[in-house]
Amino acid sequence: MLEYILLGMLMEGTMSGYDLKKTIDSSVGIFYKASFGSLYPALKRLTDKGLISLTETDNSKNKKLYTLLPGGQEAFLTWLAGPSQGARNEQLIRIFFFDYLDEETRQRLLGEYLFKLEQELRTLEAVKSIVAGELAEIPNPEDYYYRVSVLTYGLNHFEMEKQWLKAIKERKNLNHE
Amino acid sequence: MLEYILLGMLMEGTMSGYDLKKTIDSSVGIFYKASFGSLYPALKRLTDKGLISLTETDNSKNKKLYTLLPGGQEAFLTWLAGPSQGARNEQLIRIFFFDYLDEETRQRLLGEYLFKLEQELRTLEAVKSIVAGELAEIPNPEDYYYRVSVLTYGLNHFEMEKQWLKAIKERKNLNHE
DNA sequence: CCTGGCATGTAATCGGTTACATGATTGA
DNA sequence: TCAATCATGTAACCGATTACATGCCAGG
Numbered sequence: 001m002l003e004y005i006l007l008g009m010l011m012e013g014t015m016s017g018y019d020l021k022k023t024i025d026s027s028v029g030i031f032y033k034a035s036f037g038s039l040y041p042a043l044k045r046l047t048d049k050g051l052i053s054l055t056e057t058d059n060s061k062n063k064k065l066y067t068l069l070p071g072g073q074e075a076f077l078t079w080l081a082g083p084s085q086g087a088r089n090e091q092l093i094r095i096f097f098f099d100y101l102d103e104e105t106r107q108r109l110l111g112e113y114l115f116k117l118e119q120e121l122r123t124l125e126a127v128k129s130i131v132a133g134e135l136a137e138i139p140n141p142e143d144y145y146y147r148v149s150v151l152t153y154g155l156n157h158f159e160m161e162k163q164w165l166k167a168i169k170e171r172k173n174l175n176h177e
Numbered sequence: 178m179l180e181y182i183l184l185g186m187l188m189e190g191t192m193s194g195y196d197l198k199k200t201i202d203s204s205v206g207i208f209y210k211a212s213f214g215s216l217y218p219a220l221k222r223l224t225d226k227g228l229i230s231l232t233e234t235d236n237s238k239n240k241k242l243y244t245l246l247p248g249g250q251e252a253f254l255t256w257l258a259g260p261s262q263g264a265r266n267e268q269l270i271r272i273f274f275f276d277y278l279d280e281e282t283r284q285r286l287l288g289e290y291l292f293k294l295e296q297e298l299r300t301l302e303a304v305k306s307i308v309a310g311e312l313a314e315i316p317n318p319e320d321y322y323y324r325v326s327v328l329t330y331g332l333n334h335f336e337m338e339k340q341w342l343k344a345i346k347e348r349k350n351l352n353h354e
Numbered sequence: 355c356c357t358g359g360c361a362t363g364t365a366a367t368c369g370g371t372t373a374c375a376t377g378a379t380t381g382a
Numbered sequence: 383t384c385a386a387t388c389a390t391g392t393a394a395c396c397g398a399t400t401a402c403a404t405g406c407c408a409g410g
Contacts, residue, residue: 002369018389026304027324030331038370040391061378061389092330098323127203145348146275147204152351153269153341154207160337164330171322174329179397195361215398217363238361238406 001090002034002042007076008097010052010068017043017064028096031089051075081105084113095168110169117165121158128155178267179211179219184253185274187229187245194220194241205273208266228252258282261290272345287346294342298335305332 009015009023017040024034043066046052051072057063068076080097084090091113098106128151135141135148167174186192186200194217201211220243223229228249234240245253257274261267268290275283305328312318312325344351 016389017391028327030301030327033371035371036390037372037392044391059378063389092327095323096327099320124207143276146272146345149341149345149351150205150207150269150273153338156337156341157334160333161330164326164333168323168326174326193361194363210398212399213361213363214365214400219397221363236406240361 001032001087001093002038003046004076004079005032005034005093006039006042006046006066007051007068007072008080008100010066011073011076011097011100014055014065014067016066020066028093031092046072077101081109084109107169110165114162114165114169117158117162121155121162124151124154124158127151178209178264178270179215180223181253181256182209182211182270183216183219183223183243184228184245184249185257185277187243188250188253188274188277191232191242191244193243197243205270208269223249254278258286261286284346287342291339291342291346294335294339298332298339301328301331301335304328 005024005028006020009020015023017036020043021034021036021039024032043052043054047054047066049071051069052066053069055065055067057065076097077100080094080101084094094109098109101109131148131151135144164174182201182205183197186197192200194213197220198211198213198216201209220229220231224231224243226248228246229243230246232242232244234242253274254277257271257278261271271286275286278286308325308328312321341351
């Protein structure tokens with residue numbers, strides 16, 4: 001995951017490890033935390049694989065600049081257009097890079113995400129009605145207020161995600177609030 | 178984390194490891210995934226610490242039942258009322274167990290969560306206006322549509338969370354949709 | 355009979371954090 | 383001068399996943 005984020009960030013241009021961390025923190029940082037302890041080894045792996053190249057600078061700070069190589073760009077684009085297994089965050093991170101994708105692939109992927117999400121929503125709605133039924137039969141439903149509230153949270157969350165996905169699929173003007 | 182979830186689930190009563198997994202999957206499972214490979218060792222650790230006890234059943238399936246001991250209940254309640262460091266999910270999981278807490282502690286914790294959330298919201302709103310400013314100065318702002326969209330996602334997400342937190346703090350009737 | 359669910363557990367491995375070590379530069 | 387930020391890197395450790403191994407029981 002981190003390796004692809006790094007490749008994706010380097011699509012913009014040459015950067016140092018330190019700058020890469022700052023860029024990650026201030027963009028996909030809401031969903032993904034990168035520490036130096038994972039970042040530097042990842043950069044080394046990518047260099048070893050020949051996906052990025054490093055240039056040493058002589059600015060005395062021992063700064064090293066990483067540049068995306070053609071193979072790296074290919075690997076990144078292949079990952080981006082490919083299937084996303086698991087992790088809700090992964091989809092968000094992919095979408096962050098969707099400007100690099102053609103409209104057709106974007107539509108396909110967003111359609112897939114929407115489909116999966118709607119499935120999960122239906123599952124959770126089913127759970128909700130089961131819980132509601134069980135709650136109606138016990139004498140003290142108020143004792144389960146917070147348990148049930150996290151269910152509502154999940155529902156709200158999925159609903160919000162669905163509306164957002166639909167909006168960006170149609171490339172609507174996004175206006176928060 | 179898993180250890181506390183296990184203790185929390187055992188507050189309801191005696192259960193087997195297998196049942197604990199099912200219970201976790203169908204409740205906090207939206208935020209937290211427990212695999213057998215982490216669950217069984219965790220149960221062993223809790224038993225070694227004397228927080229839970231296990232009773233072997235003779236129903237031939239080799240089923241083992243775990244029961245919360247007084248020390249375990251204490252450890253759980255202490256964790257629940259204590260400070261939550263990091264992880265957005267942890268707060269949600271704690272709230273799931275909030276029915277076990279007294280109203281005063283709940284109000285304190287929910288107030289803290291709300292405070293942190295509002296801070297993050299302000300930070301993200303600041304980022305948004307910076308980005309909006311930068312976007313206005315470039316000739317091709319449409320090339321950054323998806324990058325910006327995840328920012329909006331974050332904002333929507335925090336806003337939803339804020340509304341939800343405020344609602345449960347006032348113990349409002351939660352009506353999804 | 356045989357599949358699917360019940361039931362427990364271990365070992366290899368992985369991705370990541372935390373803490374540490376080192377040192378240069380910049381600006382109050 | 384001193385703190386903050388820039389800048390790179392390693393090692394111990396940790397929590398968890400994945401895959402595997404084992405075996406019982408119920409229902410179609």
